[in-house]
Amino acid sequence: MKRNTTQFLLNSFFLLITISLSAQNAVESECGTISTPESQQYWKNTKPTIKKLEKEFFKMINSGSRVSIVNSVPIKAHIIRKTDGTGGLSESELNAAMANMNAFYANAFMEFFLCDGINYIDDDNYYDFQKSEEVALTSANNVNGLINIYFTDYVESNTGNSLCGYAYYPGGDDVILMANNCAINGSTLPHEVGHFFSLRHTHGPSNTVLTTELVNGSNCDTDGDEICDTPADPQLSYSNVDASCVYIGAITDSNGDTFVPDPNNIMSYSRKECRTLFSSEQYARIYATYRSVRNYFSCTTLNVDFSADVTEDCDSNLTINFTDNSVGATSWQWDIDSDNTIDYTTQNPSHNFSTGIYDVTLTVSDGTNIITKTYFEYIKVGTQKVTPIEEDFEGFDLANKDGWVAKDINGNGYNWMVTNGKTPSSGTGPEVDNTTGTGSGSYIYTEASGSNPGDVAEYTSPCINISSSNAELEFAYHMFGANTGELHMDIITDSGVIMDVIPAIVGQQQTSQADSYLKQKVDLSTYVGQTVKIRFRAIRGASWDGDIAIDDMRIYANLLSTDKNVLNAIEIYPNPVVSNKVLNIKSHPSSNNISYEITNIVGQKVLKGALTEKQINVNKLTSGAYFLILKHEGIKTIKKFIIQ
Known part of the structure; x- marks a missing residue:
């Protein structure tokens, strides 16, 4: 309901009498940003891409490269005043608030600028704003392609609580509402913009239930704010953070460990004057969100492209x-x-x-x-490669790497991504990669959620010189889901594009997520002596349950050559390895260019080397299951063994 001014004046007498108590036990205006089931699903779908871009952020920081890069993001400022044109945030206050916000966001390689001046809205109803009025307000005033920030005197939730402001997580509206007194306090505007760029409260998604994030950090990537360099937070407030910005609470987590939260973090509910910083991983998430799902803003009168x-x-x-x-x-x-x-x-x-x-x-x-x-x-x-080529995508943190290019043709978010384990959507995609057969191995896939039927995603290789007259390409693919679309393969040559060099693979090809990948071979002998590119082209099906995955793209001389038999002839024993922890190699060929890697069951590399002897010493490995990956001239084979 609207503020009752008369009641407020009557109550002021009693507030003056109890002002000292109020100062100690103030009920502060809340943040009204809500984590909805839709925003949570959107985060789940986009998290793999954002996590990869976070790694890119840290590579940039650690290498010292690109540190001067700044991307400009346009804002439309809507200042709400009384019907007679009085009141409202002043222009100088707005400029100061934006300068303060830019000081924070520079570390995410971002700056905000005002597009086309200020839109003044003179309306008593909106000056005393209730969240239920948002649709009417924004439908009349929003500017597409901009972050629309509304500044008003008072913001109230649908349940009657006073709000400092609120925003929408990615996937939601491009709208932020701010109460004027909070917009100029130095921390709330950066806080709400943080939500807009995927940051959660440090105390997690609920304001009423204690966070499930543990003090020891063991579940920091999945609980709380899902960021690991912000300590677990039992929900800071004016009652458990003192005037010196020190946490004075004694709450413990489910393990009995006492929380040690950071009262200075912008995304906490600490005293607003104490909130002075984002963590490094929070900056990485802001940057990654801007690069992926909040990258579409442009000003119609001043835009750079x-x-x-x-x-x-x-x-x-x-x-x-x-x-x-x-x-x-x-x-x-x-x-x-x-x-x-x-x-x-x-x-x-x-x-x-x-x-x-x-x-x-x-x-x-x-x-x-x-x-x-x-x-x-x-x-x-x-960016040219020479055959033989073996690309298992294990070293990829982004799909665009080592000369590979992922492209969202329609601009609706349907694109190739790198991930491991299951894809975000249930009931579609593989459970593991093809290379290691584990949940930690990497593969490339298209995420069907959040895009439109018929959208096209292209994934193009770097330049490849075909040097063998019997060159052959092989790739593994997984297409499970009731609404799986199509997978095409094209060859790009100097003369143009040869479309569909194999028949399109259409519809669901596996019967469950657990099914093995299928293999497809392509004869490349026609292109000997040429430099070409391989292009995988996915077409999205009718609905969200149609993720398409590829892995282990290899080009070399005909796959039936003796090179394959070299690895097939290798046997390992004993299995399981029991006593001296030595893995013996049987029928070891005389060739000296066989390399090996040993990974554990979750895909972590634990040993590697050249296979020059008939034994591999695994004495340092603990009991468990392992994979021996043998490689020879572009060919790979995997053998599983157990150490007891």
Whole structure:
């Protein structure tokens, strides 16, 4: 319900009498952001991609590269005033709040700027805002393609609680509501924007139930805020954080360990004046969310964007012509080779690239504002591989790696991703990878949830030189789900694209998630002496339950050659290994270019080397099940053994 001003005035007398008690036991305005079943499912579906991009963030930080990159994100500020035009957040207060927010978000390589000035809304009803009025307010005022932030005098939940503000998690509306006094307190606006970019409260999804995250950190990736460098939080408040920003509570977790939360974290419910920092992993999550599911914002009067006439080529040198597609720009600064140095200040430069993979950054200005955009790994030159090739994707943390390119053709979120274990959606996709047969092995897949029927996702290899007259390609695939779409394979040559070099694989091919991968072979002898690219093309089916996975893409001389027999002839004994913990090799060929790896049951590599003897010493390994992975000239075989 709306605030009752008369009742408020009558109550003020009693509040003055008890002001000292109120100062000690203040009931602070709450955060109204809610974790709904829909937002939780969206997070589950997108978490694999976001986790991979978090790794990219830390690689950037640790290597010192790209540290000057900033991406500009447009905001539409809606300031609500009384019907007579009085009240409301002042422009200077808005500018100060945005400057404060940018100081926080710079560490996530982001900055926010105001698009097209301020939209003033003069309406007493919205000045005293109730959450049930949101649809009417936003439908009349929202600007598509921007983060719409509404600033008003008072925000109330549907249950009558005073709110400092609220936002929507990814998958929800591009809307944030802020109470004016909270917008300028230094921590609540960054807090709500944190929710917008996937950050949870440090005390977890519930404001009424004690977090299940353990103090020892053993479940930090799945419970609480699902971030591991923020300590478990029993829900901080003004009552258990003192004026010196020290936690004074004594609550214990289910193990009996006493919580040691961080009262300074922005995403906590600590005293607002104490909240001064995001953790490193929180910054990584913000960055990863912006790069993946919150990357579609643009201002219609000042926007930065660009394209190139070609972005990749198999030759070792390539001249590329860039086209500025920005709106409202009057000056341009280009860093086209990832060295943090301005290379060109013309609008549409050309540049000759040598072999490598490059980020491209464009900064533009309209004379007042400066905004920036970076396309990561945008240019790929001379990324050529020579057969034999074996790609098991085990070293991949992103689908776009080592010259491979994943592309969402329709822009609806249907794309190739890297994951391990089951895909996020139940009842579709594989349980394990094909390489190791474990939940920790990596594979590439398309996530059907959240996209549209008929959407297309392409996954294109780097340039491959076909050097053998009997070259053959083999890949493993898994297609389980009632609404599985289609998997196509194309060959890209200098002369053009040869579509569907094999018949399309259509519909569900496995009967359960636990079924083994199937294998597909492709004759490449026609392309001997040529440099080609392999393109996997997935078409999304009618609904969400249609994840398509591929793994172990290999190209080498005909798979029936004696190279395969070399590995097939190898036997291992004893199995299980009992006494001296030595694994014996039977029928060991004389070839000296066989390598091996030993992984445990969850796919962790524990031993590796060259198979030059007839024994492998496994004395340092503990009891359990293991996999011996043998590799020879692009061929691989896996043998399971047990140590007792």
